[in-house]
Amino acid sequence: xxxxxxxxxxxxNLSQKELxxxxxxxxxxxxxxxxxxxxxxxxxxxxxxxxxxxxxxxLFRYEGKHL
Amino acid sequence: MQFFIxxxxxALWVASIGWITGKKEYPVGxxxxxxxxxxxxxxxxxxxxxxxxxxxxxxxxDRFSINEEVPSLSSAxxxxxxxxxxxxxxxxxxxxNSRKLSA
Numbered sequence: 001x002x003x004x005x006x007x008x009x010x011x012x013n014l015s016q017k018e019l020x021x022x023x024x025x026x027x028x029x030x031x032x033x034x035x036x037x038x039x040x041x042x043x044x045x046x047x048x049x050x051x052x053x054x055x056x057x058x059l060f061r062y063e064g065k066h067l
Numbered sequence: 068m069q070f071f072i073x074x075x076x077x078a079l080w081v082a083s084i085g086w087i088t089g090k091k092e093y094p095v096g097x098x099x100x101x102x103x104x105x106x107x108x109x110x111x112x113x114x115x116x117x118x119x120x121x122x123x124x125x126x127x128x129d130r131f132s133i134n135e136e137v138p139s140l141s142s143a144x145x146x147x148x149x150x151x152x153x154x155x156x157x158x159x160x161x162x163x164n165s166r167k168l169s170a
Contacts, residue, residue: 024100025100025101025102026100026102026103028102028168028169029100029101029102032102032168032169037167037168038102038105038168040101041101044101
């Protein structure tokens with residue numbers, strides 16, 4: 001699953017640590033999500049969308065096969 | 068003595084399950100963030116699969132009488148052996164998964 005968290009985070013002048021703190025997760029979690037190594041839970045995805053003031057569907061995109 | 072061992076095992080179970088899963092639902096243990104919980108969940112599944120493979124191998128060896136010449140472990144040692152397999156494989160997979168999802 002692709003995402004544009006890194007771009008939006010930089011636009012808002014937030015560091016990984018600051019974003020992690022506002023979501024109550026570790027900096028490594030944010031780093032893993034940004035590098036597409038880890039797919040967040042729906043709860044964390046909504047939290048990220050809320051903090052980055054972006055609709056969820058614009059934050060994440062799935063480019064795999066449609067069912 | 069048997070009663071105390073059972074109480075000790077239950078206490079150990081309550082204490083360890085929280086640490087192994089990292090979930091706040093359990094009375095003891097850390098409240099890990101979701102990445103760490105995912106690492107622990109994966110490690111647990113991989114550890115159980117490793118243990119099942121050991122059991123399957125042992126069963127097949129016994130079924131086809133392959134290990135007749137190998138000195139067999141007593142039942143107490145066998146339980147300890149599988150316990151060690153489960154714990155060691157959990158730690159190995161925990162390290163592998165942590166490295167995969169590291170910064």
